[in-house]
Amino acid sequence: MSTHTDRLAALRQQLAAQGLDGFVIPLTDEHMSEYVGSYAQRLGWLTGFEGSAGSAAVLTDKAAIFTDGRYTLQVRQQVDGANWSYEPVPESSPADWLKAHAQAGARIGYDPWLHRGDWVKNTREMLAAKGAELVAVTDNPIDAIWEGKPEPSKAALIVHPERLAGRSSADKRQAVADWLGEQGADAAVLAALDSIAWTFNLRGSDVARTPVGLAFALVHSDGTADLFVEGEKVTAELRQHLGNGVRLHERAEFTAKLGELGGKTVAVDPERSVAAISEALEGAGATIIALRDPTVLPRAIKNEAEIAGQRAAQTRDGAVMTRFLKWVGEHEGELDELKASDRLEAIRREDPSLRDLSFDSISAFGANAASPHYHSTEKSNVPFQPGSLYLIDSGGQYEDGTTDITRTVAVGEPSQEMRERFTRVLQGHIAIDRALFPKGTRGGQLDSFARRPLWEAGLDYAHGTGHGVGSFLSVHEGPQRIAPVGGAYAGGDEPLQAGMILSNEPGYYKEGAYGIRIENLVLVVEKDVPGAEKPMLGFETMTFAPIDRRLIVTDMLSADERGWVDAYHAEVVRRIGPGLGAEDRAWLQEQCAPL
CATH class of the missing domain: 3.40.350.10 (Creatinase/prolidase N-terminal domain)
Structure with a gap:
């Protein structure tokens, strides 16, 4: 089956052979994982979608793919709209869509090793109201038609x-x-x-x-x-x-x-x-x-050894990013997205403690960066051109810690609009970093801190502000998040506790034009606030790499915000500088000069 159209047709034939009128395809495995092994990439094999979150539903005469706001552009680029309707999450879901489109008497299949029990219960009830039936399958119909399906990894633990x-x-x-x-x-x-x-x-x-x-x-x-x-x-x-x-x-x-x-x-x-x-x-x-x-919360609250390992890994990774950003500035006229991400990976792999990347790097130039989780391919890859922005979101899996950092840099002369919107994103980033909050505060209560500067200009972004991060484990780790409560942002109602590590990554995305994101990792720590009547918490910054000063409209910043930028850059030089060669260190000092 050479095309995704052929695969969809083959699935429908297989469903008929199994006595089914439809089937639901999630992007997960039998462990409810966010990132899955190649053997479990059923959604991607069937549709061509390469994002890390999504699902699909297939009926005999129509099919739909469901993605959230991170993938609004990407899903349209990768999945054929002639075969699939694009459905937004959380406004829609496979259960909602099936209830609307399945015929009375239809038998809709699902793999019980790929869905939660509450999903099964709710979907069964919704279909029953339509006179349709949700049917568990013992043999996944996609596996039956997937020629050359990869085997699960045999690598030793x-x-x-x-x-x-x-x-x-x-x-x-x-x-x-x-x-x-x-x-x-x-x-x-x-x-x-x-x-x-x-x-x-x-x-x-x-x-x-x-x-x-x-x-x-x-x-x-x-x-x-x-x-x-x-x-x-x-x-x-x-x-x-x-x-x-x-x-x-x-x-x-x-x-x-x-x-x-x-x-x-x-x-x-x-x-x-x-x-x-x-x-x-x-x-x-x-x-x-x-x-x-019972391991979720203890895993999220890092112990001293894990925190020390994370600090060490973040410092080494900051030096990697510093060397990379200097290299981009020197070679921007000859770069494209893939050349840039390949160079960053090569620099990271010089560290013998690196075991893998922590996710596929988001190396996005210009309009491609307007898709928050864009993944560059040979087909989508574009060269750098002056007058726009380059966004690089990347990280490493080091044996002592997991890193995740995003920087947005100017290529050539950025427009005033780009600079103003970058500055608003920076203001939101600073607001999270400087936040003080009483013990028991939820991440959802902090999320609007990051959005306020954008909201004041009628702008926003369609993703959470921060996710938990593991210790040489998953780069997206729960239960904590800095995100609106409810909808697609599960975790925003988890109380933050000292020892948790989260990302701080507000952004802005202008469709067809450019994207902006600034991301550091932060550690929740206890704070001594004079006169406080209850225990207080705040954040310790863990990620250190320069922020592009060319994109900052200094006049938009308050005195406190300018002080934050200068103090942060001074700390970048203090922590990262000693591990760099003389030329890289001189460049870093120039980039981190006071505003």
Whole structure:
């Protein structure tokens, strides 16, 4: 099947063979992962969409693809509108669309290993109101037609040393056991790959850009655990690391083990576990209590070893970005998006502690940067031209920390509008960085701080302001976010706690013209506020690299904002300068001169 049109036709034939009138295709895997292995890229294979979030629904005579505001432009560039309607999230959803378009009596298929239980319940009810039926499939119809479908990775798991993890796996498992005792439960299901990696102090290379291994786990109230992983991924070092408290099983044995938990009380995270897990437990006669994965919050609140590792990784990565930005300025007349991102990756890979990029770099020039999650390809790649902006959002997976940084730089002479809107984005960035807030404050309460300078000019951006970041784990880590509460921005209602790391990345995007984003990572810390009547928190900046002064309209900044820029740039020179060569250091000092 050479074209995506052929693939859609083949899927419809397969659905008919399986007695189905439709099918729902999410972009996830059996662990509810954001980034998935190549074997689970069903949405991309079927439609051509290369974004990291989306879903689709197919009926016999029509089909729709669902993406949020980050991908409004990208989905239209990559997915054929003759075959697919473009549906905005959260205004629409596969369930809404199916309710509107499915015929009475239709049988709509879904893979229970790729959907949450609440999605299944809600969609089933919505379809029933139309006289249609939601049907679980044991064989995914896309897998049946995907010729040459990749196999799941067989790469060995690796041990994440305690000096970087800050806590032993036995200590983490005992904490889960103590929590189970408090909940009156016998076991907890861990299905999220980053939860398993963190709990067992393991890392892997089964998912591009995220250092995790494909596995499931059960942690019991006595502190022991069952880990389900392909045998060929287990080394002698891994067995020794796990010790006698962890029983190893083949990954395929997970469902059967769930079937042995009849009469037990089992904690299952409904957000991070697929419907098939709950269905297996219910079928066995287990009692399920729906609770958040007990490792999520401890993983988000970094310990001292993890914070120290992150600081070190961010400093090295800041030197990488400084060298790269200097190089861009010297070669901008001969660059395109792919040449630039290739050069940045090459500089990062000079660091022997780098294990991977933390995501596919967003290297976007001019109009391409108006798509916040744009990914440059040979087809979309454009050369740099004077008079516009270059946006580079990138990061590294270092063994001691995960980085994520965005800088927007002028190529040639920027317009006054570009400079004014960049300055408003900068003002929002500064407002988040300088925020002081009482303990218990949610990220959603801070989000408008970043938007206010844009709102005052009738402008906004269609993404959250900040996401959590893992420690040599997922670059997008919950539960905390700086984002509006509700809708597509789950996590904005999570209280921020000292030790959490988030991004600070307001932006502005003018369709067909340019995009702007400024991103640093920040650490939530306790703040001593004279006269405060309650415990106060704020942010410590972790990312250090120059901000393009050519794009700042200094007169728009208050005295405090100008002071922030000058103090930040002075700290960039102090932290990054010593690790640079003489020419790079001289360039950095020039870029970081006071406004």
